[in-house]
Amino acid sequence: xxxxxxxxxxxxxxxxxxxxxxxxxxxxxxxxxxxxxxxxxxxxxxxxxxxxxxxxxxxxxxxxxxxxxxxxxxxxxxxxxxxxxxxxxxxxxxxxxxxxxxxxxxxxxxxxxxxxxxxxxxxxxxxxxxxxxxxxxxxxxxxxxxxxxxxxxxxxxxxxxxxxxxxxxxxxxxxxxxxxxxxxxxxxxxxxxxxxxxxxxxxxxxxxxxxxxxxxxxxxxxxxxxxxxxxxxxxxxxxxxxxxxxxxxxxxxxxxxxxxxxxxxxxxxxxxxxxxxxxxxxxxxxxxxxxxxxxxxxxxxxxxxxxxxxxxxxxxxxxxxxxxxxxxxxxxxxxxxxxxxxxxxxxxx
Numbered sequence: 001x002x003x004x005x006x007x008x009x010x011x012x013x014x015x016x017x018x019x020x021x022x023x024x025x026x027x028x029x030x031x032x033x034x035x036x037x038x039x040x041x042x043x044x045x046x047x048x049x050x051x052x053x054x055x056x057x058x059x060x061x062x063x064x065x066x067x068x069x070x071x072x073x074x075x076x077x078x079x080x081x082x083x084x085x086x087x088x089x090x091x092x093x094x095x096x097x098x099x100x101x102x103x104x105x106x107x108x109x110x111x112x113x114x115x116x117x118x119x120x121x122x123x124x125x126x127x128x129x130x131x132x133x134x135x136x137x138x139x140x141x142x143x144x145x146x147x148x149x150x151x152x153x154x155x156x157x158x159x160x161x162x163x164x165x166x167x168x169x170x171x172x173x174x175x176x177x178x179x180x181x182x183x184x185x186x187x188x189x190x191x192x193x194x195x196x197x198x199x200x201x202x203x204x205x206x207x208x209x210x211x212x213x214x215x216x217x218x219x220x221x222x223x224x225x226x227x228x229x230x231x232x233x234x235x236x237x238x239x240x241x242x243x244x245x246x247x248x249x250x251x252x253x254x255x256x257x258x259x260x261x262x263x264x265x266x267x268x269x270x271x272x273x274x275x276x277x278x279x280x281x282x283x284x285x286x287x288x289x290x291x292x293x294x295x296x297x298x299x300x301x302x303x304x305x306x307x308x309x310x311x312x313x314x315x316x317x318x319x320x321x322x323x324x325x326x327x328x329x330x331x332x333x334x335x336x337x338x339x340x341x342x343x344x345x346x347x348x349x
Contacts, residue, residue: 034129035119039295044115047299048262049080054303055310062314084255092251097158106153107249107256113146114263121270122197124280124294135196136184139271143226146264147173154245165244168321169235172225175328176232180222182336183215186343187275196271200279207278211346214339216276218332220305223272225328227265230313234321266306273301 034040053068057075060067068076097103120139122128132138147169154166187208191199202208209216225232236244246257273279278301280294288296319327 031129034127039118039121039123039127040129041115041118044118044263044266045259047266048259051262051266051306052258053077053080054306055313058307058310059314062311087255088252090251092253093248095157095159095248097156099156102152103156103248104253106149106156107253107260110146110149110153110260111256111263113142113149114260114267116142117146117264117267118270120196121267121274122200122279123298124291125197125201126291127295128197131197132195134194136188136194136199139196140181140184143264144177150245153249157245157248159248161242161247162245165235165237165247168237169228169245171321172228172232172234172324172328175325176222176225176332179218179328179332179336180226182333182340183218183222184275186212186215186339189340189343189347196274200274200281203278204281207276207281209276212276212339212343214335214342216272218336218339219272219276220308221327221332223268224309224312225324227268228261229265229309231316231319232324233318234324237318265309266302269302269305269309270298272305273298277301277305 036042053076056079057067059065068079070076070079071082072078094100094103117139119129120132120135120142122131122135130138150169151166154162154169157163187199188194190208190211191202193199193202199208228235236246246254249257278297280297282293282297282300284290285293285296
């Protein structure tokens, strides 16, 4: 009698316990794929690795250096893997602090919060992990609590340099989150929604960067300060306070901290591309389906903004803490209110 392959496969599937079948079904479900692969954790990590390599190549061109070149056949792309293995092999030094558990847990908590920001960022109406009518509020809710692990990490280190970096970080945060929210108010008024998908769809005819150009400038500057990018890297000034609030971290903890910074910066760049640059709206790419071209335009526009951030880092020096606070409180807040007033007048007509 010939062997029935189909019946054998059915018998094997029926022999699998119900609990295992439930796990397999959930693993290959759409929410799980989005959360783990795209646009979730795996995509965020790969994009962060690419951003590190991309920034090093651009800075090398600005400073007339070579940059990553030899490790990997394509412009030293595997240099990131070599550097990661080197850092992971280094000793994890934990200073003699009262609460070592808190000291060790803060870097992974900060990284998880940074990756959680991607859950509320739509790359198309279909490609989003957690769609919500208040997606913008949820994004900034997570962004608002993301500094807490940084502050706790600096506090538990029991060292003067992390404490100085923590103090500077808190002052910078207070000076720039207020104009950041004021700038976003203009976007919310024009789109009449907190849903990021609806905000992007409102830009089908014209991106909001045109009527909200002043607000975009305020948002872009505050975005640099929020992610501690030069010239606003006061909390982590290596030449002044020995790497700032993360001075006492080494090995894998230091790697997590660096990754957190890049993930936070990239998520803000993606958000700016969604709020001001039209998101997934762009020219139709020949022979490419819309499900692929939509995320492409979001990532492409975000990389343009990230490139500007890198160029600013290579061209401008660090400013003092007094000038940082003066810019945030004295100039950006009034400019944000002027943009808000112009938006109200525009909507009135």
